[in-house]
Amino acid sequence: MTLSENLQYLRRVNNLTQEELAEKLEVSRQTVSKWEMNQSTPEIPKLLELSELFHCKVDELLKEDIGKKQGIYSEITIQKIPGFRMARYVMITPAPENDVNAYMDRWAENSGLNAIEGYEPKRIGWDFPYVSVEQQTCFGLRGYVAAYLLPEDFEPRCEGAEITSQPTAYYARITIRDPFSRSFECIPGAYKKIFEYLNLNGIKECRHDEVVPCFEYVYEREHVTYMDVFVHVDPTG
Numbered sequence: 001m002t003l004s005e006n007l008q009y010l011r012r013v014n015n016l017t018q019e020e021l022a023e024k025l026e027v028s029r030q031t032v033s034k035w036e037m038n039q040s041t042p043e044i045p046k047l048l049e050l051s052e053l054f055h056c057k058v059d060e061l062l063k064e065d066i067g068k069k070q071g072i073y074s075e076i077t078i079q080k081i082p083g084f085r086m087a088r089y090v091m092i093t094p095a096p097e098n099d100v101n102a103y104m105d106r107w108a109e110n111s112g113l114n115a116i117e118g119y120e121p122k123r124i125g126w127d128f129p130y131v132s133v134e135q136q137t138c139f140g141l142r143g144y145v146a147a148y149l150l151p152e153d154f155e156p157r158c159e160g161a162e163i164t165s166q167p168t169a170y171y172a173r174i175t176i177r178d179p180f181s182r183s184f185e186c187i188p189g190a191y192k193k194i195f196e197y198l199n200l201n202g203i204k205e206c207r208h209d210e211v212v213p214c215f216e217y218v219y220e221r222e223h224v225t226y227m228d229v230f231v232h233v234d235p236t237g
Contacts, residue, residue, distance in 0.1 A: 004038040006066045010054045011036075025049055055192060072186060074175035076197045078235050083168045085154075087111070087161035088147035090128045092135065096144035097125065104146040104161065111156035113148060122149045126215040147215075169211045171230040172198060179218070179227040187216075190229045198233060206232045 011021050011032075018032045025032070025046055034040040042050060051058045060066055087107065091100040104123060108114050113121050128143025135141040150163070172194050179186045191214075198205060207213055217228045 002038060003041065003062050004036050006061050006064075007032075007050070008036050009066060010050075010056075014054070024053060055189075072177045072179075073190060073193060074177075076172055076174045076194060078203070078233065079171055079173050079230075081169055081171050081230070083166060085150040085152060085163065085165045086124075086147040087113075087150055087156065087163050088145055089161045090143060090145045092128065092131055092141050092143040094140045094142070096128070096142050097146075100144050100146040101125065104148060107156075107158070107161050108148050110158045111161075113150070113154065113156070116151065116154070119151060122217065122219075123147065124149070124212075124215045124217045126212060166211050169206070169208075170233050170235045172203070172233050174229050176227045176229065178225055180225065187227070187229070190227075191231070194229065194231050198231075204234045206234050208232070 011018070016024075018029045018036070022029045022032045027046070031040070035042055047058050047061060051061060054061075056066060087104075089100055089104055089107070091103065093099045101123065108121055108123075113119075123146060125144060125146045128145050131141060131143045148161075156163070174190050174194055176186050176190050179190075195205070197203075205213075211232050214229070214231045217230070219226055219228075
């Protein structure tokens with residue numbers, strides 16, 4: 001994939017004409033056309049502007065197949081998620097996702113959740129934001145919550161997790177294919193895409209104490225790993 005092909009792809013998926021892109025970069029339409037026809041290359045300042053505009057790295061613009069990379073994301077949809085019960089637990093450690101997921105997996109086994117016939121337990125997770133700057137910078141700690149969704153009539157055989165519930169709520173949803181191949185790029189990129197979509201469509205993010213503001217759900221389908229990312233929104237704008 002060449003720079004010219006990446007520019008054509010990024011301009012089209014962002015619904016920009018050559019004239020509109022040229023205006024944003026303060027160059028002529030003919031200059032953009034020459035870039036896309038591989039007749040000239042943007043100077044470094046313009047490459048930096050392009051990388052900022054399209055939320056990618058300069059190396060990606062020059063060397064990678066951005067179209068293939070962008071294909072890891074689904075379209076964004078707004079979904080009504082029915083209210084649910086859950087058992088949740090938070091950990092603050094250097095690797096909280098792994099630690100709390102392992103803890104909740106053991107809880108699901110000990111509580112009897114895994115033994116319910118015909119029920120497929122689902123585990124979700126989200127960042128725990130209440131970690132001090134000192135904990136982060138001095139000790140490298142982060143927080144993460146893992147939760148298992150529960151049937152309405154389920155009563156666990158053990159303690160060790162908080163049982164709570166949340167009402168029906170609307171979420172913006174995007175799906176990532178193979179999210180852990182480059183997790184530090186793919187997962188933050190999904191959130192960035194959601195917030196760009198919300199801004200573009202005049203949809204507001206919601207923050208309510210009784211509703212999880214955002215969460216992630218990981219699953220496998222035909223030997224491929226996927227992650228659904230959800231952000232709580234007000235669909236009325």
